[in-house]
Amino acid sequence: MGYGDIKKLVAYYSYEGNTKLMAEVMAEEIGADLLRLKPKKEIQTKGFSKYLWGGSQIIMNRRPELEPFEVNPSEYDLIIIGTPVWAWTYAPPVGSLFKMVDFNDHSMGIFSCHGGQNGKTLVHMKKALQGNHIIGEIDFFEPLSNNQAVAVEKAQQWARELLDKVVGKK
Numbered sequence: 001m002g003y004g005d006i007k008k009l010v011a012y013y014s015y016e017g018n019t020k021l022m023a024e025v026m027a028e029e030i031g032a033d034l035l036r037l038k039p040k041k042e043i044q045t046k047g048f049s050k051y052l053w054g055g056s057q058i059i060m061n062r063r064p065e066l067e068p069f070e071v072n073p074s075e076y077d078l079i080i081i082g083t084p085v086w087a088w089t090y091a092p093p094v095g096s097l098f099k100m101v102d103f104n105d106h107s108m109g110i111f112s113c114h115g116g117q118n119g120k121t122l123v124h125m126k127k128a129l130q131g132n133h134i135i136g137e138i139d140f141f142e143p144l145s146n147n148q149a150v151a152v153e154k155a156q157q158w159a160r161e162l163l164d165k166v167v168g169k170k
């Protein structure tokens, strides 16, 4: 099977744009569809209270209801999932995705964007995605404001490597 036959998706949540940038760069690099996870109710607070609000979402293990998807994620051969790190783990809307879609036997890449403490984010994602093939994982330190060009190149290269692995496997 060639590169053109592989169905690729980048699904992500982003509150402040870092994960969005990395997801868009990856999708463009490998010609993937994009799925932005959008909670039906998103609190708009950019000050310190965002940590209180987000932290409480994690503590209460919230799985917010998301806007309907325009694609069916389980139909893809390669699925990349990106999240910001919230309280050392993946953000609640990504947990909603895991609950809504029965991922099984998919080739997947997982990535996170964080402020220096990735915590157990990728470990927790792998646990939630058991039964799939996690063929790559990567994290980025505040890519919007910290060496953006380097982060972009790293994201492009990583996405290409994932695609090469999937093509090689088929």
Ligand SMILES: Cc1cc2nc3c(=O)[nH]c(=O)nc-3n(C[C@H](O)[C@H](O)[C@H](O)COP(=O)(O)O)c2cc1C
Binding pocket: 013, 014, 015, 016, 017, 018, 019, 020, 050, 051, 052, 053, 054, 055, 083, 084, 085, 086, 087, 088, 089, 113, 114, 115, 116, 117, 118, 119, 141, 142, 143
């Ligand atoms: C509610 C909340 C909790 C956060 N918790 C962490 C954390 O535990 N560790 C960390 O390194 N960064 C943490 N951050 C920072 C974000 O992970 C980081 O800014 C990331 O790049 C944001 O991605 P985004 O712009 O796609 O939303 C937190 C941010 C928010 C809003």
